[in-house]
Amino acid sequence: MLEYINLFIKAVFIENMIFAFFLGMCSFLAVSKSIKTAFGLGIAVIFVNVITAPFNYLVLSLLLEKGSLAWISPSLAEIDLTFLAFILFISVIAGTVQLVEMIVEKFLPALYNSLGIFLPLITVNCAILGSSLFMQERAYNLPETIVFAGGSGVGFFLAIVALAAIRERLTYSNVPDPLKGLGLAMLITGLMGMAFLSFAGIQL
Amino acid sequence: MSTEVQSANLIKAPAEPLFSNKNIRVLKDPLGDNNPVTVQVLGICSALAVTTQVMPSLIMAGSVIFVVAFSNLIISIIRKGIPTRIRMIVQLVVVATLVTLVDQVLKAYVYEVSKKLSVFVGLIITNCIVMGRLEAFAMQKKPWASFLDGIGNGAGYGLVLIFVGVIRELFGSGSLLGYKIVPQWAYDMGYVNNGLMMLPPAALFLIGIYIWIQRSLNKSLVNVS
Numbered sequence: 062m063l064e065y066i067n068l069f070i071k072a073v074f075i076e077n078m079i080f081a082f083f084l085g086m087c088s089f090l091a092v093s094k095s096i097k098t099a100f101g102l103g104i105a106v107i108f109v110n111v112i113t114a115p116f117n118y119l120v121l122s123l124l125l126e127k128g129s130l131a132w133i134s135p136s137l138a139e140i141d142l143t144f145l146a147f148i149l150f151i152s153v154i155a156g157t158v159q160l161v162e163m164i165v166e167k168f169l170p171a172l173y174n175s176l177g178i179f180l181p182l183i184t185v186n187c188a189i190l191g192s193s194l195f196m197q198e199r200a201y202n203l204p205e206t207i208v209f210a211g212g213s214g215v216g217f218f219l220a221i222v223a224l225a226a227i228r229e230r231l232t233y234s235n236v237p238d239p240l241k242g243l244g245l246a247m248l249i250t251g252l253m254g255m256a257f258l259s260f261a262g263i264q265l
Numbered sequence: 266m267s268t269e270v271q272s273a274n275l276i277k278a279p280a281e282p283l284f285s286n287k288n289i290r291v292l293k294d295p296l297g298d299n300n301p302v303t304v305q306v307l308g309i310c311s312a313l314a315v316t317t318q319v320m321p322s323l324i325m326a327g328s329v330i331f332v333v334a335f336s337n338l339i340i341s342i343i344r345k346g347i348p349t350r351i352r353m354i355v356q357l358v359v360v361a362t363l364v365t366l367v368d369q370v371l372k373a374y375v376y377e378v379s380k381k382l383s384v385f386v387g388l389i390i391t392n393c394i395v396m397g398r399l400e401a402f403a404m405q406k407k408p409w410a411s412f413l414d415g416i417g418n419g420a421g422y423g424l425v426l427i428f429v430g431v432i433r434e435l436f437g438s439g440s441l442l443g444y445k446i447v448p449q450w451a452y453d454m455g456y457v458n459n460g461l462m463m464l465p466p467a468a469l470f471l472i473g474i475y476i477w478i479q480r481s482l483n484k485s486l487v488n489v490s
Contacts, residue, residue: 080465080466081465082314082465083309083313083314083465083468084388086309086313087306087307087308087309087393090306090309091306144365144368144369145365146387147361147364147365147368147387147390148358148361148362148365150387151357151358151360151361151390151391152354152357152358152361155353155354155357156354159354184353184357184391185391185393185396186391187388187391187392189391190387190388190390190391191384191388194384194387194388195384198383198384237477238480238484239476239477239478239479239480239481239484240473240476240477240480243303243306243476244473244474244476244477244480245473246473247469247470247472247473247476248469248470248473248474250466250469251466251467251468251469251470251473252466254464254465254466254469255464255466258464258465258466
């Protein structure tokens with residue numbers, strides 16, 4: 062049990078998607094102008110991440126890895142299809158997002174109204190595909206994948222809400238014109254990243 | 266199949282020379298005033314972590330130019346046959362195929378660098394530059410112009426990447442492309458490499474400053490986003 066908590070904390074703080082790997086920067090910078098929208102996107106990312114990463118784990122372990130096709134027939138045990146991982150992962154993500162969107166629209170209209178516009182955006186959010194690729198590279202097993210996906214989603218959520226809060230405050234301050242908007246957002250993200258670096262020394 | 270369609274298109278429109286002024290502009294704009302990273306705010310995602318050295322930056326830039334150019338070309342050729350509702354998945358499949366090609370080639374020929382880039386090659390798929398240019402340009406324009414637009418935007422992205430890569434490697438480890446630049450006597454006299462340059466935030470600071478300089482020089486870019 063303890064190792065899962067460790068993995069979760071590591072994914073949220075030490076290996077934060079935004080500050081350590083720059084994944085999901087596009088939506089991170091574009092959607093962080095107000096706390097409300099940032100909150101919506103953050104929740105949607107956690108949601109989709111927890112669904113797609115385990116799904117991709119199953120795709121990887123049941124279809125792609127060497128020997129994984131043996132459950133169909135032993136003669137297929139030699140086939141190694143891992144080079145197809147990118148195509149299948151992104152298709153799974155695009156498909157899942159579409160499916161999730163329809164299900165949420167049908168059964169949870171209130172949630173749909175608050176997430177609505179963000180769901181399609183998430184297909185091309187690097188943090189989602191990144192979680193699946195890290196899952197493959199670090200060879201997590203199924204429970205680890207779920208915990209890691211949840212953790213990195215929460216990390217993204219924390220980062221985007223924090224940046225949105227800072228940017229809301231900054232609209233009242235006097236910034237040189239050429240630095241307004243994107244330039245300043247970059248510098249702030251850098252400073253926040255430095256703060257998050259202090260977690261790097263923690264051994265779990 | 267694709268070459269047939271392409272040649273048919275070229276025969277149909279012989280009026281415009283391949284390098285007309287308009288096409289040159291499509292190629293050159295993204296290098297400066299319409300740079301994908303600093304002006305359009307696209308594609309910051311997967312790249313910053315690879316810029317600690319010049320070599321991975323160069324390889325990443327090359328891969329992105331290839332992927333953007335050819336995905337623009339392919340999508341532009343088949344744009345009339347793509348149903349609007351599922352265009353996202355069609356685009357992603359095309360891009361993912363090209364990225365798989367790049368990844369396999371890198372693994373085969375420059376394994377060391379490919380290991381260093383780790384998941385970031387795969388993340389070219391969700392690099393916003395690729396999707397952004399497909400949506401904004403290739404879905405409406407002719408194949409040749411789209412191809413040039415792809416090369417231009419890939420190069421504009423590469424330019425920023427290499428700028429960041431050169432500064433980070435020079436000040437962070439005192440070398441360029443692996444060759445020592447800062448001489449030994451400088452270290453003997455007490456020069457120390459800047460450790461911050463090797464850490465992720467440095468890339469953000471450098472791009473922030475790049476944007477600041479670019480917007481100070483060109484006032485029309487202020488407040489674009």
